[in-house]
Amino acid sequence: MTLDPESQQLQRRMKRRRALSRGLIYFIAIFISLWILVPLYFLGSMAFTDQASVRAYPKQVLPLIPFSLDTMSFFLKSHGILKGLLNSIIVAIITLVLSTLIAAPAGYAVSRYFFKGRDVFRLSILAVRAFPIVILAIPLAVVFISLGIFDSVYSLALMHTALTLPTTVLILSSVFASIPYELEEAAMVFGCTPVQAFRKVVFPLVLPGIAASAIFTFVMSWNEVFAASVLSLQNRTLPAQVFFALSQSSEAYQFAGGFFMMIPSLIFIFIIRNYLFNMWGQVSK
Amino acid sequence: MKKSKKPASFNWTPYWLILPTLLYLAFFFAWPMFQALKLAIWEDNALLRLKDSVNSSRFTVSLAQGTLVDIIKDETVALSPEELAGAQAGIERWYLLEFTGDSGPLQAWAPESRIRLPENTEAIGALAPVLATVRSKIGSSDPLTSVYVSPDDNSEVISKLAARTEVRVVEGVGLEHWYLIHPKNTPNKQGWASANMLQIYNDQSARIDRGNQGQFTLKFIQKMFNDRFFRPALLTTLLLTLLIIPVQFVLAIIMALIIQSRIKGSGLFLYIFAIPLGVSELAVGILFFAIFTQNGLLNSSLESLGLIAKPITFLSADNKTGIIIAIWLAEIWRATSLVMVIVVSGLQAISDEILEAAEIFGAGLWQRVRFVILPLLKPSLQVALILRTILALQVFAVVVALSGGDVVSVLANESFRQYSDLRNYNVAAAYAGLILLISMVSAVIYLRTLRAHEEAGL
Numbered sequence: 001m002t003l004d005p006e007s008q009q010l011q012r013r014m015k016r017r018r019a020l021s022r023g024l025i026y027f028i029a030i031f032i033s034l035w036i037l038v039p040l041y042f043l044g045s046m047a048f049t050d051q052a053s054v055r056a057y058p059k060q061v062l063p064l065i066p067f068s069l070d071t072m073s074f075f076l077k078s079h080g081i082l083k084g085l086l087n088s089i090i091v092a093i094i095t096l097v098l099s100t101l102i103a104a105p106a107g108y109a110v111s112r113y114f115f116k117g118r119d120v121f122r123l124s125i126l127a128v129r130a131f132p133i134v135i136l137a138i139p140l141a142v143v144f145i146s147l148g149i150f151d152s153v154y155s156l157a158l159m160h161t162a163l164t165l166p167t168t169v170l171i172l173s174s175v176f177a178s179i180p181y182e183l184e185e186a187a188m189v190f191g192c193t194p195v196q197a198f199r200k201v202v203f204p205l206v207l208p209g210i211a212a213s214a215i216f217t218f219v220m221s222w223n224e225v226f227a228a229s230v231l232s233l234q235n236r237t238l239p240a241q242v243f244f245a246l247s248q249s250s251e252a253y254q255f256a257g258g259f260f261m262m263i264p265s266l267i268f269i270f271i272i273r274n275y276l277f278n279m280w281g282q283v284s285k
Numbered sequence: 286m287k288k289s290k291k292p293a294s295f296n297w298t299p300y301w302l303i304l305p306t307l308l309y310l311a312f313f314f315a316w317p318m319f320q321a322l323k324l325a326i327w328e329d330n331a332l333l334r335l336k337d338s339v340n341s342s343r344f345t346v347s348l349a350q351g352t353l354v355d356i357i358k359d360e361t362v363a364l365s366p367e368e369l370a371g372a373q374a375g376i377e378r379w380y381l382l383e384f385t386g387d388s389g390p391l392q393a394w395a396p397e398s399r400i401r402l403p404e405n406t407e408a409i410g411a412l413a414p415v416l417a418t419v420r421s422k423i424g425s426s427d428p429l430t431s432v433y434v435s436p437d438d439n440s441e442v443i444s445k446l447a448a449r450t451e452v453r454v455v456e457g458v459g460l461e462h463w464y465l466i467h468p469k470n471t472p473n474k475q476g477w478a479s480a481n482m483l484q485i486y487n488d489q490s491a492r493i494d495r496g497n498q499g500q501f502t503l504k505f506i507q508k509m510f511n512d513r514f515f516r517p518a519l520l521t522t523l524l525l526t527l528l529i530i531p532v533q534f535v536l537a538i539i540m541a542l543i544i545q546s547r548i549k550g551s552g553l554f555l556y557i558f559a560i561p562l563g564v565s566e567l568a569v570g571i572l573f574f575a576i577f578t579q580n581g582l583l584n585s586s587l588e589s590l591g592l593i594a595k596p597i598t599f600l601s602a603d604n605k606t607g608i609i610i611a612i613w614l615a616e617i618w619r620a621t622s623l624v625m626v627i628v629v630s631g632l633q634a635i636s637d638e639i640l641e642a643a644e645i646f647g648a649g650l651w652q653r654v655r656f657v658i659l660p661l662l663k664p665s666l667q668v669a670l671i672l673r674t675i676l677a678l679q680v681f682a683v684v685v686a687l688s689g690g691d692v693v694s695v696l697a698n699e700s701f702r703q704y705s706d707l708r709n710y711n712v713a714a715a716y717a718g719l720i721l722l723i724s725m726v727s728a729v730i731y732l733r734t735l736r737a738h739e740e741a742g743l
Contacts, residue, residue, distance in 0.1 A: 021650065022548060029543045032536070033557045036618065039572050040560070042582045046575065057596070058585035102305045109302035121303060128314055129672075131724075133679065135717040136314065138704050139321035162313035169306055216563075223565030225682045226697070230704060239567050243682065246571075247689060251578070258571030265563025273556050276626050 040262070046252075047072050047259035054252045075256035084241035087153050091228075091237055092221040094157035099168045099217050100210065102161070107172030112181065129166035136162065137227040144231065151233045159231060160221040168217055175209030176202070212275035215268045222264055324714035331500035333493050335476020339463045345476035352493045354466040354483075357475065361437060364459040376481070379436035381456035383414065386444055392455070393432035393443040395419075402454065414453040421448030436460060466491065505711040509719070512712070514702070518694040525609065525695065526677040529616045533673065534666070536617065537624035542654070544625075545632050562622040570686025573615035574600070577607070577687070600687060608693045615683045620676065624669045631665025632658070667735050674731070675724040696720050
């Protein structure tokens with residue numbers, strides 16, 4: 001194929017422009033990645049070195065400073081941390097189970113049925129999602145005190161379920177919506193009852209999505225600090241414990257604690273990264 | 286893929302399916318919300334309801350706490366054991382004693398204060414006889430204790446007992462004094478009140494000490510407005526929201542466009558961009574504290590590069606700007622991911638044909654973004670904007686981690702301080718209500734203005 005010199009030149013210029021814009025995209029992408037990763041790397045370095053390197057100035061990062069579990073074990077052995085860790089895990093697991101069990105039917109209903117009040121239900125769920133936690137935590141604390149269930153991991157889990165439920169409903173409804181109804185219909189044509197069709201066809205397909213949503217619920221509960229601080233005194237979760245110790249603790253404690261709290265999210269976001277848009281797609285529609 | 290399974294008859298199934306969610310949210314969301322708003326504008330026990338007689342259940346008037354009242358007369362009633370269990374202060378106990386008098390066994394009443402009972406004798410009503418002794422009187426002209434014919438110290442004195450006389454207690458009663466009162470100079474507003482609600486000055490006058498009825502009040506909201514942290518907290522919150530949101534949206538759209546450009550490695554970029562989505566607010570606060578603290582990452586790297594001679598103090602009480610910048614960067618670091626994810630979902634809904642068509646007609650990148658992508662993204666942006674504004678109004682842990690919560694404060698932090706340090710639940714609820722109000726107003730404004738633009742565009 002021969003082209004006149006003018007169009008060849010045009011094609012070359014187009015190519016060059018493409019390469020240039022691609023280079024620009026990479027440049028910006030790497031710049032933003034560094035903006036996110038460099039602070040994390042610094043905090044990670046501080047968490048996994050000896051305490052002398054944490055106190056040193058100017059501070060350096062791994063591998064310029066010795067790798068050591070000293071700082072991290074200092075943090076984990078500090079007062080209330082292991083108990084807080086255990087509490088955090090208990091609260092997050094109860095929240096995850098409750099929230100998924102309650103939200104799954106609602107998510108299914110919203111994605112599968114047209115019913116009167118469906119839009120109102122979705123809108124109010126969205127509104128609840130956006131409500132300030134601050135508002136809920138304080139009256140619930142007053143209520144819990146009067147009911148005598150204040151300062152317990154179970155009451156905190158009830159609160160966290162209320163906070164995560166709307167998000168879980170929205171996420172699960174988009175997970176169910178991604179499974180075509182025709183599959184269920186086909187199963188019923190072949191003689192399944194609706195319940196069987198759900199159990200044998202839909203359930204295996206949505207299981208990864210439900211798992212992703214459950215992980216996200218876990219992370220939300222794990223991270224939550226305001227309600228946890230308001231609703232507990234002795235039975236603090238990890239973030240609440242770190243929060244209250246913040247002003248009287250050493251930098252080694254703070255840095256190791258900060259990084260330790262991030263670890264689950266670093267892992268979990270990696271696991272569920274492909275579900276993120278699936279999860280949030282529904283929110284904006 | 287939304288289909289009704291049985292369009293012909295009314296289908297209750299979806300309602301059963303959403304019922305658990307509705308119930309849960311009603312109990313753990315709507316009800317506490319209602320309680321919260323009530324806490325802010327409702328003062329429990331602000332008023333004392335006066336009865337039209339001691340044993341009646343009808344009320345005459347309600348008087349505010351602190352009112353000075355005149356006492357017209359008083360009356361004593363015996364409480365049943367159930368009433369006594371629920372009663373608080375102001376109860377007088379009397380005991381019926383059996384003892385050997387000059388002319389044989391006698392029975393008479395004495396007040397609790399005059400009898401030394403074995404410990405844990407709280408019972409009221411007929412008792413299996415309990416041994417007790419009469420207390421000695423100190424500093425009184427009459428060393429003997431009077432015992433009465435009925436449980437009332439105005440009744441007839443049966444006998445006088447010496448200190449340490451052994452007696453048997455056979456019955457106990459709980460007495461409550463009631464007073465017929467009216468506010469000073471307004472004798473027509475009269476009614477009965479029990480002694481434990483009053484602070485008695487003398488036989489004629491008293492002050493209403495406690496109440497038993499709630500009342501609407503603006504007191505707590507006023508207290509919030511008058512708090513010295515209120516104005517700075519409000520201004521900082523609004524300022525932070527204004528600073529955070531625009532930068533966040535520009536950055537989020539750029540990040541979303543990078544993900545959507547499908548360059549090699551966009552999966553990796555997606556993961557990196559999404560990391561902050563799962564990181565807790567407190568951890569981000571600590572992260573940025575590690576950067577900006579005096580011997581933190583920023584000073585360390587600047588000094589290693591030879592740009593500064595000695596560390597700069599970014600986070601100190603007299604460098605509010607530094608703290609606000611640190612909070613601003615921390616919030617951008619943390620919450621841009623959420624906007625990005627929503628924007629990417631929105632972008633995925635825009636068909637490639639439209640973008641290709643725009644490209645074929647010679648639209649450059651900027652033109653495509655400005656005239657094609659942004660208008661089509663409007664619904665997603667609207668949701669993201671509302672969500673982010675509301676969340677920005679609630680920044681809390683980041684602020685505490687970076688400023689200690691004193692130097693720079695925000696509304697959520699003030700609410701927490703009122704709750705946790707000052708134990709002022711009502712003012713804390715007022716702050717929470719204010720955050721709710723600002724959130725709602727801003728959501729309505731976004732919905733209105735974005736819709737108005739839409740209509741203008743048509």
